Amino acid sequence: MKNTISDFRSDTVTKPSKEMLDAMNKAPIGDDVLGDDPTVKRLERIAAEMFGMEAGLFCPSGTMTNQIAINVHCRPGEELICSPLSHIYNYEGGGVAFNSGVQIRTGGDDFGRIFPDDINRLIQPEIDVHAAQSRLVVVENTSNKGGGTCLGIPLLKDLGLTARSNGLNYHLDGARVFNAIIRDNESPEDYHFFDSISICLSKGLGAPVGSLLIGGKDFISQGKRVRKRFGGGMRQSGYLAAAGIYALQNNIDRLSLDHDLAQRVFAYLSKLEYISEIKPVESNIILFKVKSSISTLDLSNHLLSKNILIILMDKEWMRIVTHLDIKEKDIQVLFEGLSTFS
Numbered sequence: 001m002k003n004t005i006s007d008f009r010s011d012t013v014t015k016p017s018k019e020m021l022d023a024m025n026k027a028p029i030g031d032d033v034l035g036d037d038p039t040v041k042r043l044e045r046i047a048a049e050m051f052g053m054e055a056g057l058f059c060p061s062g063t064m065t066n067q068i069a070i071n072v073h074c075r076p077g078e079e080l081i082c083s084p085l086s087h088i089y090n091y092e093g094g095g096v097a098f099n100s101g102v103q104i105r106t107g108g109d110d111f112g113r114i115f116p117d118d119i120n121r122l123i124q125p126e127i128d129v130h131a132a133q134s135r136l137v138v139v140e141n142t143s144n145k146g147g148g149t150c151l152g153i154p155l156l157k158d159l160g161l162t163a164r165s166n167g168l169n170y171h172l173d174g175a176r177v178f179n180a181i182i183r184d185n186e187s188p189e190d191y192h193f194f195d196s197i198s199i200c201l202s203k204g205l206g207a208p209v210g211s212l213l214i215g216g217k218d219f220i221s222q223g224k225r226v227r228k229r230f231g232g233g234m235r236q237s238g239y240l241a242a243a244g245i246y247a248l249q250n251n252i253d254r255l256s257l258d259h260d261l262a263q264r265v266f267a268y269l270s271k272l273e274y275i276s277e278i279k280p281v282e283s284n285i286i287l288f289k290v291k292s293s294i295s296t297l298d299l300s301n302h303l304l305s306k307n308i309l310i311i312l313m314d315k316e317w318m319r320i321v322t323h324l325d326i327k328e329k330d331i332q333v334l335f336e337g338l339s340t341f342s
């Protein structure tokens with residue numbers, strides 16, 4: 001029998017289901033750069049309305065939606081404030097500096113949260129000509145490198161008020177915002193106080209490609225120009241947008257199943273003697289460390305020999321992610337793999 005891989009590296013590894021592929025196949029399409037694709041327009045409208053925003057912009061990736069937002073909100077030489085664990089700071093190839101000439105100031109805790117006090121401390125005095133002008137606060141919900149932390153609406157709202165009262169714009173990297181919404185029993189409309197939101201369709205929601213930037217009409221029309229400049233204008237992208245519509249209509253509520261599996265993985269790891277630390281598990285991401293006498297590479301190679309893939313986040317932290325394509329049998333294979341490591 002052919003060995004199958006249990007792929008716990010990321011929720012981006014999912015393959016579109018037959019139903020999603022059928023929806024893609026049936027989609028009416030047109031040239032979206034010329035404004036002709038009805039399915040893209042429909043997806044943009046659905047996403048914007050969900051979050052109580054005026055407009056949406058379909059883009060190839062979450063990196064692009066974040067980068068477009070930063071480019072529209074800030075001018076070269078200005079500064080944004082975010083967690084040192086943020087995706088925009090760690091994993092977007094220095095794009096904040098490269099694409100927009102913006103610099104980053106960081107603060108917050110080890111779980112990817114940032115607090116109003118951090119913003120008040122980090123914000124640059126407007127009258128000081130030596131300082132870069134603070135322009136934007138970016139938060140990530142859930143926080144990937146924080147361990148899938150859900151920041152919660154009360155904190156997000158407080159941060160928004162702090163940003164606004166200091167004249168700063170406020171962007172959400174919501175690559176996994178639906179995980180937070182499901183886990184904290186929120187509604188997308190609770191997020192209306194952001195100036196802009198990036199959501200990803202190709203993570204927990206199982207679409208093969210695509211992210212949306214949503215916000216006000218003017219913001220999105222400026223974003224459309226930047227998308228073109230960044231090379232992100234797509235033509236018959238209605239096929240991809242159809243996958244996104246299917247994802248938004250069918251794959252949000254089931255995220256709780258991924259969270260339940262993540263809790264079981266957390267409980268299993270907690271019993272293993274060679275594990276030294278696990279970040280609290282709040283959604284579908286489990287970050288853990290092994291004892292210093294153990295090599296992370298040895299553990300991941302051992303798991304690989306059992307057809308299990310996990311990811312090394314850095315020299316210390318390892319990551320397991322549950323998602324749409326992780327089934328009970330994969331969990332059993334993972335537990336077996338973890339228990340036979342010595």
Ligand SMILES: Cc1ncc(COP(=O)(O)O)c(C=O)c1O
Nearest residue numbers: 061062063064087140144173175
């Ligand atoms: C929190 C977060 N933001 C943004 C992104 C970027 O998304 P993409 O891979 O579609 O560029 C990721 C990707 O994993 C992410 O985890």
